[in-house]
Amino acid sequence: MLAARPERPRDTVRSSSARVFRLLDAFNSAAKGLSLTEMSRRSGLPLTTVHRFAHELRRLGVLECDPDGHYRIGLRLWEIAAHSPRGVGLREAAMPFLEDLYEATHENVQLAVRDAHDVVYIEHIAGRRAVGVRTQVGLRFPLHATGVGLVLLAFADEALQDEVMNAPLAGFTPKTIQDPSLLRRKLADVRQQGFAVSDRQVTMDALSVAAPIRDAEDAVVAAVSLVVTANVSPTAIAPAVVAAGRGISRVLRNAGMVLER
Amino acid sequence: MLAARPERPRDTVRSSSARVFRLLDAFNSAAKGLSLTEMSRRSGLPLTTVHRFAHELRRLGVLECDPDGHYRIGLRLWEIAAHSPRGVGLREAAMPFLEDLYEATHENVQLAVRDAHDVVYIEHIAGRRAVGVRTQVGLRFPLHATGVGLVLLAFADEALQDEVMNAPLAGFTPKTIQDPSLLRRKLADVRQQGFAVSDRQVTMDALSVAAPIRDAEDAVVAAVSLVVTANVSPTAIAPAVVAAGRGISRVLRNAGMVLER
DNA sequence: GGCGCTCTTCCGTTAGGCGGAAGGGTGAAT
DNA sequence: ATTCACCCTTCCGCCTAACGGAAGAGCGCC
Secondary structure (H helix, E strand, O other): OOOOOOOOOOOOOOOHHHHHHHHHHOOOOOOOOEOHHHHHHHHOOOHHHHHHHHHHHHHHOOEEEOOOOOEEEOHHHHHHHOOOHHHHHHHHHHHHHHHHHHHHHOOEEEEEEEEOOEEEEEEEEOOOOOOOOOOOOOOEEEOOOOHHHHHHHHOOOHHHHHHHHHOOOOOOOOOOOOOHHHHHHHHHHHHHHOOEEEEOOOOOOEEEEEEEEEOOOOOEEEEEEEEEEOOOOHHHHHHHHHHHHHHHHHHHHHHOOOOOO | OOOOOOOOOOOOOOOHHHHHHHHHHOOOOOOOOEOHHHHHHHHOOOHHHHHHHHHHHHHHOOEEEOOOOOEEEOHHHHHHHOOOHHHHHHHHHHHHHHHHHHHHHOOEEEEEEEEOOEEEEEEEEOOOOOOOOOOOOOOEEEOOOOHHHHHHHHOOOHHHHHHHHHOOOOOOOOOOOOOHHHHHHHHHHHHHHOOEEEEOOOOOOEEEEEEEEEOOOOOEEEEEEEEEEOOOOHHHHHHHHHHHHHHHHHHHHHHOOOOOO
16 A cells, blocks of 8 residues: 655765764765764754764764764774874885975975775975965876876886876866876886876966885885976986885885775 | 573663774774674674674775785775864964974874874874874874873863873883873963973973964964974974964964853 | 684574654744 | 744654664685
């Protein structure tokens, strides 16, 4: 008699952990803290569920809550994340070299890894004087446009390269490579030269030079780059960037760090 | 007939989220990745439960797993943590100033917040030439010994100060303050001077000078410090540290950041 | 081949999760 | 004062997803 169908799996996984992390994901691009209702809206979880989770997570220190009921990502989560090899582990190894690079140039220094089809920025150093760049720790960006992305793509599996080529390549400026065969040739150049140049492919006022970072098993697991104003010669700064990449790779090798997936 | 008692709450909370984070906590002080069995042992959760969680968390990207079955904290968790105001948010605001401090001195620069009775290091910059310090991003340390700790304690609630005083004060060197009344006087000095000096209280070869960082509501929410060899004069470096603290506070104020708990 | 180790699958039980509904609190608009 | 709009909180019955012991599979090692 017209019983409503079970109608189970709306579109979502019904495990408890998946819900918790769906809730936590609601905090990306949340400048300020979120109220319970906002969390509910962003995550698509029922308010009651959010209420239950939020209180529990607060009790655990995973979320923090200011007096007027706005929740934020808490220090506890940050501490757990500090044990992430590809995040903080890599950063610790790389920092002295990024430091030197910054001090020598006073330009934007960036450290990034790949996740799926994105670059994820792990660290960046920028003085107040350097060219304005919109990168931020934790930010994602498509692989084909940036210097670090080109490096990470050039040394990735062919399967992954194909996937990226077959998807539409977003354009940011007139100089962004959007043609797959052009990109393929570019990647070959990167592999041969040992560094990548992204010339005004993200903004028209900046170019970046990036070099690979290898782990203890010699796999390219990260990239370091220098972003400078577009009038600087890439070949002038490439040696320093490549040297930094080598230095960081050496530290990873000596520490026996393996960061492959 | 002799039914075994329910015997419910061994010592642990039985919520799903609490278990997940108990599992994730198993990763602290885990240099390398953990196997399922190791996770089970460290967390005290039954192997089957760990098995279920680990697979689910891996599916979610919260954990990563290398081919031989060793799990690590994944990039997804790190990305979520990148939205933590007291972690990455603070770091972003402070970085240029830490940078300047480092460049001017080439000594160890540290940024820390307080959590309960501990200092938690959010950032540190150390060249290869600086005095060896064992701090690390994400590390905890007692409040009463370090420079940053003294600052954070000096400007904390009286209630919290009392709690710290009433607990035994761990000693690290002969110069570590372990007497509550001495500590109380020290804290008064810190408040009056506007900076703290920890002279050989952690190791006999180093001293640190720390200054407070205030958020948009003028609450002391963090501290910045410089750790140098014990023969450097604290008063010589204090102005630079205090200036950095002021600079960072200004950025927080302009950004309207409120980091009180 | 037996032993110790770890990972995986199975499955019956149940407690913890779920979320609609209703209640309370606050502030702004009328 | 009354209404409205929001947001947070509590309650409670249903039920499913989580639980974990037990047994089995894979893998070196002595």
